[in-house]
Amino acid sequence: MRVLVLFLGCAALLAASAAGPSGQGGRPAPAGDAVRFADAAASAGLGVRHVNGASPERHLPEIMGSGALFFDFDNDGWLDLFLVDGGSLVDESVAARARHRLFRNRGDGTFADVTAASHIVHTQYGMGACAADIDNDGWIDLYVTNYGPNVLYRNNHDGTFTDVTRRAGVGDARWGASCAFADFDRDGRIDLFVVNYVDARVDANPFCGDTAAHLRVYCHPLNFKPLASVVYRNNGDGTFTDVSAQWGVAARRGNGLGVVAGDYDDDGWPDVFVANDTTPNFLYHNEGGRRFSERALLSGVAVAADGRPRAGMGTDLGDYDGDGRLDLFVTNHELEMHTLFRNLGGGLFADMTVPSGVGAATLPFVGFGAAFVDVDNDGDLDLAVANGHVMNDSGHFRPGSKEAQRKLLFRNDGGGRFTEVSARAGPGFAGEQVGRTLIAGDIDNDGDIDLLVTNNGGTVDLLRNETGSHGNAVLVRLVGSRSNRSGIGARVRAVSGGITEVREVKAGSSYLGQNDLRVHVGLGRRTRIDRLEVRWPAGATEAVENVAANQILTITEGRGVTARAPLARR
Secondary structure (H helix, E strand, O other), X not given: OHHHHHHHHHHHHHHHHHHOOOOOOOOOOOOOOOOOEEEOHHHHOOOOEOOOOOOOOOOHHXXXXXXXXXXXXXXXXXXXXXXXXXXXXXXXXXXXXXXXXXXXXXXXXXXXXXXXXXXXXXXXXEEEEEEEOOOOOOOOEEEEEEEEEEEEEEEOOOOOEEEOHHHHOOOOOOXXXXXXXXXXXXXXXXXXXXXXXXXXXXXXXXXXXXXXXXXXXXXXXXXXXXXXXXXXXXXXXXXXXEOOOOOOOOOOEEXXXXXXXXXXXXOOOOEEEEEEEOOOOEEEEEOOOOOEEEOHHHHOOOOOOOOOOOEOOOEEEEOOOOOOOOEEEEOOOOOOOOEEEXXXXXXXXXXXXXXXXXXXXXXXXXXXXXXXXXXXXXXXXXXXXXXXXXXOOHHHHOOOOOOEEEOEEEEEOOOOOXXXXXXXXXXXXXXXXXXXXXXXXXXXXXXXXXXXXXEOOOEOEEEEEOOOOXXXXXXXXXXXXXXXXXXOOOEEEEEEOOEEEEEEOOEOEEOOEEOOOOEEEEEEOOOEEEEEEEEOOOOOEEEEEEEEOOEEEEEEOOOEEEEEEEOXXX
């Protein structure tokens, strides 16, 4: 098997080299100020601390959380925030302190904690979350994964949520990690994919560490049995059916942590990539909305170029080289390098970790959350990564290793190569924490993308984008009619000045998190989009011509542009 993987990897690399680094002809990055992020968490009112319940028994869930997502739960046009809290598996008093948090965006740079009024309660040791309009009523709903039964909250349209888990049938009691919504059968109703991690039971916790030094550490995931993921099909009546067995997912077990859904082969059907921790990754190809076939090995994304599995944790899909195909990024453990797979078309990927410039810079880090995001509005996708170790005393085992680690920001040069610019990206990237999820969205509607990072056992980092020379941009909000109301899975193609940008709406990615559902199109100095095409999940394609820059555009399926609002430019 390893020989086959190496052969495919070499063939893919040769093909990638022959094709060149970029579908845009290697356009250079524009000159301008360095990207700059400020840490705005305190001034925004986000000073809450994650409760991880760290204990001398070293239960594995204590180091794995926690998640977050951006979503506009009250439909006021401003991104709100949901933070998932952990708890404790052994101490009831610590568990009682844990609170999931719902923050409403006031639109002035601050957030209001509206958790109590929302009726969202903390019932299990929390991990991650994803959100979508499950009943097409125009209001986004919320799903929370846990170490224990997961929870689905229905949006009541008045700032409150109702726990509908039991009726919906989506309360899997295994260790849920990341989740993603997508309309896998394209019937207009959003379905749900949930990744489970390992069978690490509180009453069967082995000792791991240095017995001579009386040092207990958190166990490697291979000490536990892997779990299968779950696929839920939306029945359209408020309930879901577990179709994991019929769709070919239940029989495959892995140490699943990250998930992202997207149409990697451009056939119109959403596929699923699962990042597995120290076991080969899964790439589920959607066979016409009837089942999945697992193609990670044949596609070249099951393992790295050396034929060995990595400790996959976070993941994202995005077209970083401008050739119109969705590429794949996966974060891994220290001394492994985070992995960048370039989509070659034809169902094949090439491991471009080293030639892209991502490899050496990520070697010392344990990566979790990650996002393809255009931080400088120049029209190509950059990379942001949250890092943090999983060992409570990592320096004891590898001199120089640290539990708290800095974030990484890679700037795309427009030709398929990245430069690590974290050191000059402002105070938002200066600190070291035990990072976990990283999510992206425009929290102040000013046209540039902001970031939020959760830290295990710590407070969050809100990285407000304060890049000095703003490029132009357009935010596109999609509303489905025949397709699912959230527009999840829609493919957007923006052509401007001879440059084409391809983006896809995703509900669930990174690690335990979810980004802004609005599509961000960076334009640099260009003042308009010549042609904006939307391929809806239901299959139809519609286009808008001559879209002026610096606005928030709402496109409703079958009706075209239904709302415009100017960006709040600083």
